[in-house]
Amino acid sequence: MSDAVRDSEIAAEQAYLDRVYVRLDQLRVTAAEVEKAGYNMARVGNYGALVERDAMVYHAARRRRALESEHDGLVFGRLDLGPDGVSGADAAAVAPVVPGGEVRYVGRLGLRDEEYESLVVDWRAPAAAPFYRATPADRMGVVRRRSIRSTNEKVVSIEDDLLDPAAAPADLAVIGDGALLANLSRATGRGMKDIVATIQREQDDAIRSPASGITIVRGGPGTGKTAVALHRAAYLLYADRNRYESGGVLVVGPSDVFVGYVSRVLPSLGEDTATLRSLGQLVEGIQATRHEPPDVAAIKGSLRMQRVLSRAARGPVPNAPDKLRILYRGELLSLDKPALDELRRTVFNLGVKRNAARAKAAGHVLDALWRQSVQLLPSGRQQKREEFAPDIAERPEFVQFMRGWWPVLRPTEVLGWLGDRQRLQRWANGILSNREIALLASSIDAESLSGSASASGSRSGSRSASASVSVSVEDVALLDELHEYLGDPPARKRAPRDPFMVAEGVHEVSTISERMAAARAQAIERPDDYRDYAHIIVDESQDVSPMQWRMVGRRGPHATWTIVGDPAQAAWNDAAESDRAMEAAVGTRRRSDFTLTTNYRNSAEIFAVAARVIRAAQPDIDLPTAVRSSGVDPVELTTSADELPGAVIDAAKTLLDQVEGTVGVITPTQRRAEVSAWLEGLDAARLQTVGALDSKGMEYDGVLVVEPAAIRDEAPTGFRTLYVALSRATQRLTTVGTQPF
Numbered sequence: 001m002s003d004a005v006r007d008s009e010i011a012a013e014q015a016y017l018d019r020v021y022v023r024l025d026q027l028r029v030t031a032a033e034v035e036k037a038g039y040n041m042a043r044v045g046n047y048g049a050l051v052e053r054d055a056m057v058y059h060a061a062r063r064r065r066a067l068e069s070e071h072d073g074l075v076f077g078r079l080d081l082g083p084d085g086v087s088g089a090d091a092a093a094v095a096p097v098v099p100g101g102e103v104r105y106v107g108r109l110g111l112r113d114e115e116y117e118s119l120v121v122d123w124r125a126p127a128a129a130p131f132y133r134a135t136p137a138d139r140m141g142v143v144r145r146r147s148i149r150s151t152n153e154k155v156v157s158i159e160d161d162l163l164d165p166a167a168a169p170a171d172l173a174v175i176g177d178g179a180l181l182a183n184l185s186r187a188t189g190r191g192m193k194d195i196v197a198t199i200q201r202e203q204d205d206a207i208r209s210p211a212s213g214i215t216i217v218r219g220g221p222g223t224g225k226t227a228v229a230l231h232r233a234a235y236l237l238y239a240d241r242n243r244y245e246s247g248g249v250l251v252v253g254p255s256d257v258f259v260g261y262v263s264r265v266l267p268s269l270g271e272d273t274a275t276l277r278s279l280g281q282l283v284e285g286i287q288a289t290r291h292e293p294p295d296v297a298a299i300k301g302s303l304r305m306q307r308v309l310s311r312a313a314r315g316p317v318p319n320a321p322d323k324l325r326i327l328y329r330g331e332l333l334s335l336d337k338p339a340l341d342e343l344r345r346t347v348f349n350l351g352v353k354r355n356a357a358r359a360k361a362a363g364h365v366l367d368a369l370w371r372q373s374v375q376l377l378p379s380g381r382q383q384k385r386e387e388f389a390p391d392i393a394e395r396p397e398f399v400q401f402m403r404g405w406w407p408v409l410r411p412t413e414v415l416g417w418l419g420d421r422q423r424l425q426r427w428a429n430g431i432l433s434n435r436e437i438a439l440l441a442s443s444i445d446a447e448s449l450s451g452s453a454s455a456s457g458s459r460s461g462s463r464s465a466s467a468s469v470s471v472s473v474e475d476v477a478l479l480d481e482l483h484e485y486l487g488d489p490p491a492r493k494r495a496p497r498d499p500f501m502v503a504e505g506v507h508e509v510s511t512i513s514e515r516m517a518a519a520r521a522q523a524i525e526r527p528d529d530y531r532d533y534a535h536i537i538v539d540e541s542q543d544v545s546p547m548q549w550r551m552v553g554r555r556g557p558h559a560t561w562t563i564v565g566d567p568a569q570a571a572w573n574d575a576a577e578s579d580r581a582m583e584a585a586v587g588t589r590r591r592s593d594f595t596l597t598t599n600y601r602n603s604a605e606i607f608a609v610a611a612r613v614i615r616a617a618q619p620d621i622d623l624p625t626a627v628r629s630s631g632v633d634p635v636e637l638t639t640s641a642d643e644l645p646g647a648v649i650d651a652a653k654t655l656l657d658q659v660e661g662t663v664g665v666i667t668p669t670q671r672r673a674e675v676s677a678w679l680e681g682l683d684a685a686r687l688q689t690v691g692a693l694d695s696k697g698m699e700y701d702g703v704l705v706v707e708p709a710a711i712r713d714e715a716p717t718g719f720r721t722l723y724v725a726l727s728r729a730t731q732r733l734t735t736v737g738t739q740p741f
């Protein structure tokens with residue numbers, strides 16, 4: 001194809017793009033005007049007008065937000081359809097190139113011109129599906145599929161696929177050699193890119209799978225699972241906006257690093273209402289990033305913890321008074337330990353949560369004391385229960401006793417109790433081994449946990465720094481479990497909310513409709529501990545421990561689910577226990593399974609190193625195919641312990657020189673801080689040092705794996721973590737270690 005043809009095709013697409021941007025500007029102005037007109041309707045003053053105004057303002061503001069979000073690459077696809085693909089309704093207002101056919105443009109959002117003719121079809125609309133799904137074998141009416149790449153409103157390149165040569169007119173231009181490969185060879189930035197322009201058919205199947213039930217997506221490293229998960233969130237919001245925007249879509253990822261990495265994808269697809277959280281951030285008030293060593297993580301993640309925690313939360317409070325003595329009308333009323341234990345059990349048997357049962361517990365103690373008083377006192381000096389109870393309940397010694405015997409408990413406090421080995425021994429007896437009990441007790445620092453108690457128990461929504469230090473990612477699921485047994489602390493009395501206050505400091509005069517709008521806005525800004533999402537997407541699901549599944553499951557008792565992961569990358573050892581916990585969390589709804597088979601991230605040379613490691617442990621494993629070959633072999637260096645820091649610094653510098661984009665340095669989980677200190681002063685904007693567990697889901701142009709053999713030997717599942725670390729690079733991979741791996 002000559003340059004002249006290419007240039008004239010680019011010019012033609014540029015003319016179309018210009019037209020689209022002019023229209024976008026017009027629509028922005030119109031949306032702002034409609035919004036303003038909506039506000040003006042308030043002046044009409046009757047109730048019907050106010051309600052109508054609300055609806056108008058709401059829809060116009062939404063549309064304006066969509067039109068104003070970033071629109072680089074607004075139009076990225078064009079379909080030239082033959083006569084069998086014509087639908088009329090979605091045809092672009094340009095002459096068809098294929099006789100009897102039509103042209104359709106695909107983009108990040110749908111736009112129509114003044115005559116209501118389609119200018120761009122939203123990528124999620126059914127009319128856009130052939131852009132992703134058509135193949136030479138199943139053309140769906142497509143003759144030529146064109147990918148258009150533009151930056152700053154300028155078309156920079158075009159890549160065509162000719163799907164139906166027989167139907168193509170002789171002069172049809174076909175340019176480039178495939179959009180996908182062109183896209184894959186571009187450098188990686190700090191954040192993940194969306195793949196909306198090059199979604200592949202097997203990925204599209206999973207993205208557009210029906211919303212109901214449970215969608216399971218499996219696939220090896222780099223097969224686009226995360227990309228599919230995020231595009232699916234955008235698709236669901238488009239396909240059933242009412243349900244998913246008001247109920248909420250929650251995307252759960254493995255780590256904060258990962259959440260930061262993917263956070264731009266949904267906004268770039270025009271969706272800003274999904275909630276993105278890491279497993280360390282799912283409990284209100286806590287932002288945990290520290291991981292436990294693997295042996296402790298294995299205990300804290302196991303379902304056996306459920307019984308240990310339930311015993312701790314329902315047992316006697318450590319150091320609580322074990323008897324109650326009250327002098328009443330000259331007689332000593334007393335309850336000793338067995339009687340108090342019996343009362344405690346009776347209250348728990350009512351099935352109430354501990355903090356909500358304080359009044360009930362006090363009532364049972366008062367009952368028992370009253371019964372004693374009736375036995376001890378002559379009938380003339382006895383009181384009725386209704387008179388006796390308030391009299392005793394106000395006594396300082398009773399109030400004092402109740403405070404110690406049935407205090408308000410916060411999850412962090414109870415978790416802190418597990419730091420005392422003797423106590424833990426009682427609760428974990430017959431559940432954990434002695435070695436596990438010793439390990440678990442020594443992993444819990446009661447003092448720093450009690451420092452963060454107010455954070456984890458608060459309903460305030462503020463995330464506390466002290467909680468982040470003491471609570472590990474694995475602890476978060478335990479705290480959530482404890483919250484289940486304890487319930488909320490009694491609510492602090494708040495000043496009643498001023499119903500006329502629309503926003504902080506802004507008073508509304510026109511009353512009802514504005515309050516409805518404020519209510520709608522609040523419905524979308526869900527509280528931090530919201531627990532009724534309409535859809536939950538769990539990424540890197542292979543690493544969700546059984547206790548974490550319970551925590552995630554509590555966020556969506558009525559949700560539909562998308563679960564994305566790769567068992568070969570799992571850090572969790574007991575796959576059967578994990579599967580059981582997942583099934584309990586997501587329920588038994590209809591399942592649809594999808595498998596992705598192409599690795600788009602790694603060059604074939606890099607993936608061969610990762611494949612060698614996983615095949616050594618699992619010879620029969622099905623691995624994806626890496627589509628790109630770069631001709632550059634990975635570098636494997638072995639050095640002495642003394643020379644390791646120098647070798648790591650040199651290798652990191654070399655990678656920074658060799659690649660244009662990011663470099664990830666991946667270390668054994670417990671050595672991250674040490675290695676990070678060696679690399680201080682290197683290009684911080686492009687270089688990131690992460691522990692091997694936190695490298696899950698990440699991607700860098702160059703990767704340096706430090707001490708690969710130590711990553712493999714860190715845990716029984718270390719070979720899988722090493723497989724993850726070795727499959728993070730798009731272009732260059734170097735390993736430096738004191739032993740070969």
Ligand SMILES: Nc1ncnc2c1ncn2[C@@H]1O[C@H](COP(=O)(O)OP(=O)(O)OP(=O)(O)O)[C@@H](O)[C@H]1O
Nearest residue numbers: 195198199200221222223224225226227600601697
């Ligand atoms: N259809 C596609 N077009 C362009 N790039 C793609 C496509 N599918 C995936 N990619 C790219 O491949 C890389 C890997 O994708 P992603 O991170 O979603 O894979 P993954 O399966 O979640 O990987 P892992 O399990 O290793 O974390 C990303 O850079 C993504 O943008």
